[in-house]
Amino acid sequence: MRPVKLNVIDLPKSDYTGGPSSLCPGCGHDQISGVIIQACWENGIDPSRIAKMSGIGCSSKTPAYFLGKSHGFNTVHGRMPSVTTGANMVNKDLVYLGVSGDGDSASIGIGQFIHAIRRNLNMVYIIENNGVYGLTKGQYSATVQKGSKKRKGAPNEQPPIDMCKLAINLGCGFVARSFSGAKKQLTALMKAALSHRGMAVIDVISPCVTFANNDESYSSYGYVKDHGEELHGIDYIHHFQPLNEVDIPEGGYEDVQLFDGSVLRLETLSSEYDHTNPTAAIAALHDAEVDKKHVTGLLHHNTEMPTADEDQGLVDTPLCDLPPDMLRPDREKHEEIMARFRA
Amino acid sequence: MGATVNDFVINVATANGTGSQSSNLILLNSLFEMGVPVSGKNLFPSNISGLPTWFIIRASDKGYQAPGDRTNIQILMNPDTWFKDIEKIESGTVIIYNENVKMPVEREDCLVFGLPMTKLARGINPKMAKMIANMYYVGVIQHLIGIEQDALERAVNRQFKGKSSAVEVNLRAIEEGRAMAAEGIDWESPHVVEAREKDEDTFLVDGNEAVALGSIYGGINMLSWYPITPSSSVAEGIIQWLPELRDTSDGESTCAVVQAEDELAAAGMVLGAGWAGGRGMTCTSGPGISLMSEFIGLAYFAEVPGVIWDVNRVGPSTGLPTRTQQGDLNLLREASHGDTEHIVLIPGTVEECFEYGWRAFEYAERYQTLVFGFSDLDLGMNNWVCTGFEYPSEEIDRGKVLRTAEQVSAIENYGRYRDVDGDGVPYRTLPGSGLDPILYRGTGHDEDGIYSEEPDVYRKLMMRLKRKIDNSRADLPAPVIREEENQDVGIIYMGSMENTIQEIDDMIEQTGLKVSQCRIRAMPIHPDVESFIERHERVIVLEINRDGQLYGVLRKELPNDLASRISSVAYSDGMPPRARIYADMILETLGEVKP
Numbered sequence: 001m002r003p004v005k006l007n008v009i010d011l012p013k014s015d016y017t018g019g020p021s022s023l024c025p026g027c028g029h030d031q032i033s034g035v036i037i038q039a040c041w042e043n044g045i046d047p048s049r050i051a052k053m054s055g056i057g058c059s060s061k062t063p064a065y066f067l068g069k070s071h072g073f074n075t076v077h078g079r080m081p082s083v084t085t086g087a088n089m090v091n092k093d094l095v096y097l098g099v100s101g102d103g104d105s106a107s108i109g110i111g112q113f114i115h116a117i118r119r120n121l122n123m124v125y126i127i128e129n130n131g132v133y134g135l136t137k138g139q140y141s142a143t144v145q146k147g148s149k150k151r152k153g154a155p156n157e158q159p160p161i162d163m164c165k166l167a168i169n170l171g172c173g174f175v176a177r178s179f180s181g182a183k184k185q186l187t188a189l190m191k192a193a194l195s196h197r198g199m200a201v202i203d204v205i206s207p208c209v210t211f212a213n214n215d216e217s218y219s220s221y222g223y224v225k226d227h228g229e230e231l232h233g234i235d236y237i238h239h240f241q242p243l244n245e246v247d248i249p250e251g252g253y254e255d256v257q258l259f260d261g262s263v264l265r266l267e268t269l270s271s272e273y274d275h276t277n278p279t280a281a282i283a284a285l286h287d288a289e290v291d292k293k294h295v296t297g298l299l300h301h302n303t304e305m306p307t308a309d310e311d312q313g314l315v316d317t318p319l320c321d322l323p324p325d326m327l328r329p330d331r332e333k334h335e336e337i338m339a340r341f342r343a
Numbered sequence: 344m345g346a347t348v349n350d351f352v353i354n355v356a357t358a359n360g361t362g363s364q365s366s367n368l369i370l371l372n373s374l375f376e377m378g379v380p381v382s383g384k385n386l387f388p389s390n391i392s393g394l395p396t397w398f399i400i401r402a403s404d405k406g407y408q409a410p411g412d413r414t415n416i417q418i419l420m421n422p423d424t425w426f427k428d429i430e431k432i433e434s435g436t437v438i439i440y441n442e443n444v445k446m447p448v449e450r451e452d453c454l455v456f457g458l459p460m461t462k463l464a465r466g467i468n469p470k471m472a473k474m475i476a477n478m479y480y481v482g483v484i485q486h487l488i489g490i491e492q493d494a495l496e497r498a499v500n501r502q503f504k505g506k507s508s509a510v511e512v513n514l515r516a517i518e519e520g521r522a523m524a525a526e527g528i529d530w531e532s533p534h535v536v537e538a539r540e541k542d543e544d545t546f547l548v549d550g551n552e553a554v555a556l557g558s559i560y561g562g563i564n565m566l567s568w569y570p571i572t573p574s575s576s577v578a579e580g581i582i583q584w585l586p587e588l589r590d591t592s593d594g595e596s597t598c599a600v601v602q603a604e605d606e607l608a609a610a611g612m613v614l615g616a617g618w619a620g621g622r623g624m625t626c627t628s629g630p631g632i633s634l635m636s637e638f639i640g641l642a643y644f645a646e647v648p649g650v651i652w653d654v655n656r657v658g659p660s661t662g663l664p665t666r667t668q669q670g671d672l673n674l675l676r677e678a679s680h681g682d683t684e685h686i687v688l689i690p691g692t693v694e695e696c697f698e699y700g701w702r703a704f705e706y707a708e709r710y711q712t713l714v715f716g717f718s719d720l721d722l723g724m725n726n727w728v729c730t731g732f733e734y735p736s737e738e739i740d741r742g743k744v745l746r747t748a749e750q751v752s753a754i755e756n757y758g759r760y761r762d763v764d765g766d767g768v769p770y771r772t773l774p775g776s777g778l779d780p781i782l783y784r785g786t787g788h789d790e791d792g793i794y795s796e797e798p799d800v801y802r803k804l805m806m807r808l809k810r811k812i813d814n815s816r817a818d819l820p821a822p823v824i825r826e827e828e829n830q831d832v833g834i835i836y837m838g839s840m841e842n843t844i845q846e847i848d849d850m851i852e853q854t855g856l857k858v859s860q861c862r863i864r865a866m867p868i869h870p871d872v873e874s875f876i877e878r879h880e881r882v883i884v885l886e887i888n889r890d891g892q893l894y895g896v897l898r899k900e901l902p903n904d905l906a907s908r909i910s911s912v913a914y915s916d917g918m919p920p921r922a923r924i925y926a927d928m929i930l931e932t933l934g935e936v937k938p
Binding site for chain 2: 071075076087111114315321334
């Protein structure tokens with residue numbers, strides 16, 4: 001019998017899988033779940049330290065399909081960020097992995113998405129972006145590009161909300177776009193996001209095979225394959241095994257240093273792109289929209305900002321683990337306070 | 344005819360933002376310092392500057408704290424309400440007014456005295472004249488009713504926190520006002536104060552600060568809030584007290600504070616904190632509860648502990664944002680769609696605001712559900728005499744949380760939602776523990792937390808939830824019962840009506856009827872409420888709203904034979920309850936139900 005392959009904390013990949021998916025066969029979301037499993041396993045994150053958070057929608061159902069050994073909370077529509085914020089405040093030591101969709105994040109939950117970024121909540125925020133509301137049978141969402149047409153009905157006439165543009169404008173320190181079918185790129189970005197400290201947004205174009213996988217849909221497999229534009233080739237180098245598995249690229253490359261010591265190696269295809277410059281990212285996204293294309297890769301990276309929990313000046317122990325005597329003033333203090341009221 | 348002693352109502356009519364609050368609190372505190380039972384009510388507009396405001400001070404040896412049915416001393420400072428204020432004044436009232444308003448006071452039937460308050464104040468400090476002008480009526484009242492100088496000085500010092508320049512300037516204005524009144528008033532004041540022995544243990548505090556302190560003693564770990572009158576001062580109180588009471592010696596915090604983007608997010612954060620094993624809380628008012636309702640249902644269904652304080656203002660909609668009501672009870676009891684019910688703690692005193700501040704977290708974690716604290720603007724934002732806050736009588740108890748693998752394996756066939764003990768309360772494990780992880784969800788779920796639409800699974804879960812909350816009845820604060828031997832009439836009431844009930848009771852008893860009181864302090868209804876109703880032939884449910892919400896809850900929750908025994912008396916006009924209105928309505932209702 002072949003020995004089971006273990007990760008750096010000696011766990012088999014089966015410790016990172018979840019229940020069987022109930023999504024449509026071929027759904028892009030299932031590919032993303034696979035990437036989450038792969039990335040968490042390869043990064044050697046203890047699954048009990050991961051908190052899976054989601055809202056409502058096809059995408060938000062997926063936490064049942066990965067990381068079965070992690071606690072999770074499938075919350076209400078568009079409100080995953082606030083629940084994650086509360087959890088993060090009382091337990092800052094967990095790895096928060098949020099999964100949302102374009103309906104969940106770009107419409108009903110756009111306020112919470114914005115404010116979680118503004119606070120720089122320490123989490124990975126995955127948007128599984130298919131341009132439609134799947135569970136309610138295929139209505140357009142707010143991220144769908146102008147002119148895109150789902151399987152049934154008229155083309156979408158409204159301009160899209162580009163979640164990456166929005167995140168960059170709000171000062172998000174890690175913004176990436178990928179495609180559910182681009183397994184290598186998405187896995188590298190997912191691992192990098194998990195290695196980032198602060199808000200990491202990955203907008204993943206994920207075709208809806210049931211309602212919008214026709215060629216006129218800009219988020220269909222066929223369309224993305226033909227109109228996708230990678231900013232760079234990409235490799236993730238683990239801090240615990242720096243030289244394994246990575247080829248030294250022949251052309252130019254740039255290493256992005258991540259919080260946990262890991263490195264994201266960007267193999268430069270477009271020499272002028274600067275991932276530290278937010279206006280360059282906005283320009284690239286704008287041009288792609290004009291050309292009806294999808295630009296993918298690490299769009300923006302910045303590590304300067306304190307996270308929401310750092311801003312609080314909290315004790316080192318997670319607040320949920322504090323002993324009772326740290327949660328209540330003692331009797332002596334109480335008497336002092338009462339005396340002050342009575343003075 | 345001699346003057347009445349310690350039994351009068353002062354009404355100060357002024358405009359918002361003119362600085363009269365300091366003068367009014369000095370008057371209130373002076374009386375309090377003299378040991379006179381006193382209450383103060385600030386009737387303020389939803390506005391920062393310019394709209395009319397009234398401050399009502401009532402001194403009463405009987406301890407009556409309602410605004411009173413008539414004004415005895417009227418201060419006129421506000422030209423905008425001048426004529427309306429004068430019109431309302433009853434014959435024989437003392438009227439003190441600011442002559443610089445240059446408006447007439449034509450009331451031959453009243454005792455009238457005017458001073459050019461603004462002009463005099465300008466003489467002391469031209470820049471601060473608008474504020475200092477208010478101190479002159481303090482001086483006039485000091486002369487009229489006989490406020491002791493040292494009590495007054497203590498009150499001024501307290502108001503200006505001992506800041507000597509402010510104390511000196513304001514005392515000077517008060518003294519000028521007093522001296523001019525002594526010189527210019529040639530009539531006897533019909534109202535005087537006499538010092539009483541002051542209970543040195545008492546102090547004045549508002550309910551919101553009491554809730555804030557109580558929450559801190561309750562081990563709050565995360566406060567999320569979105570500003571809304573009249574609840575903001577709960578959050579601000581917590582923020583103000585946290586560094587002293589809950590930081591470590593290194594200045595590190597044991598409670599996070601997040602000003603949320605809206606009430607939905609504030610509620611979401613409470614759920615997140617509770618899910619992760621912390622003690623999360625938010626405070627809001629009715630409009631906020633409406634917005635939070637979806638999350639409230641999730642907390643109920645997924646069994647996540649959390650605390651929400653509702654400081655009730657007047658609804659529906661934006662309503663009267665700065666006025667008081669008990670209009671949110673129905674909303675709290677059954678907030679969110681589907682079949683839900685929630686534990687509601689209803690303090691009626693500032694002492695109880697403190698106590699339920701910490702107890703709310705205990706109940707939330709014990710029953711793994713959302714617990715409401717239900718206060719109102721009158722209790723929350725006005726100052727009340729407090730005998731002191733009692734240190735929590737119980738240690739912090741985190742409820743049924745499994746923290747080790749041994750604890751989990753000791754339970755046969757553990758599941759997050761399995762009723763192991765038969766009390767409806769299951770055991771939970773926390774994220775990060777690695778113990779029996781589940782995906783919490785607002786969708787139907789079986790005893791292991793797995794998605795299910797099975798009819799039997801759903802029905803069983805809903806019945807367990809009902810049993811769980813039902814089992815809290817006797818554990819929640821029992822009603823406060825003041826019972827007569829002659830059990831003619833029982834009055835059931837709640838919350839801030841406590842401050843008016845005795846006066847109502849006395850008014851009704853003037854007719855010869857004996858009145859027993861039963862103040863409900865929690866939902867679901869405590870068993871003692873049922874036995875109280877059983878002992879009384881006629882029971883009135885008295886509350887500050889239009890529709891009789893408490894009455895409705897009781898009708899629904901009481902056995903049929905008891906439900907038919909209660910009658911509703913409900914009235915709300917935004918004002919704190921005035922005894923006469925309610926007493927008359929009760930008498931009328933009793934007339935109707937009399938055999």
